[in-house]
Amino acid sequence: MSRMFQFIAGAAIGVASLGAATTGARAEFINVLTGGTSGVYYPLGVALSELYAEGIPGARTQVQATKASVENLNLLASGRGEVAFALGDSVMAGWEGKQEAGFKAPLKNLRAIGGMYDNYIQIIAEKSAGIATVTDLKGKTISVGAPASGTELNARAIFAGAGMSYDDMAKVEFLPYSESAELIKNRQLQSTLQSSGLGAAFIKDLATTHEINIVSVPAEVVEKIGAPYKPSVIPAGTYNGQTADVPTAAVTNILVTSDKVSEETVYQMTKLMFENIAKLKAAHSAASALDPAKAVQALPIPLHPGAEKYYREIGVLK
DSSP states (O other), X not given: OHHHXXXXXXXXXXXXXXXXXHHTOOOEEEEEEOOOTTXXXXXXXXXXXXXXXXXXXXXXXXXXXXXXXXXXXXXXXXTSOSEEEEEHHHHHHHHHTOGGGXXXXXOXXXXXXXXXXXXXXXXXXXXXXXXXXXXXXXXXEEEOOSTTSHHHHHHHHHHHHXXXXXXXXXXXXXXXXXXXXXXXXXXXOSEEEEEEOTTOHHHHHHHHHSOEEEEBOOHHHHHHHOTTEEXXXXXXXXXXXXXXXXXXXXXXXXXXXXXXXXXXXXXXXXXXXXXXXXXXXXHOGGGGGOOHHHHTXXXXXXXXXXXXXXXXXXTSOO
């Protein structure tokens, strides 16, 4: 149904425009920028696009698969999207215009709709490598996600907080989840750092065939990095063979828009999201973490006035 909806929404632009002109309603195009189709952003983006199409009068929606955070923010800032998913540290880097993170200039037209759910920094190591904590990665081989991806920005931050850099590693690969896991399985790589929700399928799969360590990132390392990173825990039993809680860092995923999108549209986007959490949970369990009270906490960019209107309406903001 979701795929059919995307096809209809994308193919019927001319018809929708004609209908809007006939009825006198103003058609509004909403492009939802997500991530890879196998990730969390994409199914949540599809569900949000359906809510927008059904709940915002005259809205025409499209879901765009992307390379996620950094690409999404650049597309959004240039007017090639109306709403996007992005990791909090990428949002901060975009706002500040950090070139090493993939931003040519500060993206000062970004605005937040709200925090959604946390990504956890999950460092997985082959047990025989003897890597228990982040500083044990010195002299080891590791994969850190695609270059300038949200995950790779996380890796840079974590290592800096621990007083390390890529130069401390024996070898650094820039590969996504599945490829990293395959290299570990084949004894061609000792570890990988990935940013994702708990219970990640690729880690579960790896843990069924290999003895692994979930590598700790101590709270004091996370505190050195500061916002938007926060100390957290990967609970015992999250993965096969993990018998104890493992401290790590968490980063909030933020739903972002721009100041080009109208106050009324963003108000409706925010309202529809929080009034339809059950539908979003059906699309992906990560939506279970949605909470308007938490959505406004520690955001690295200003709230959009439309989102702020909703949070004031429900009493989250005074």
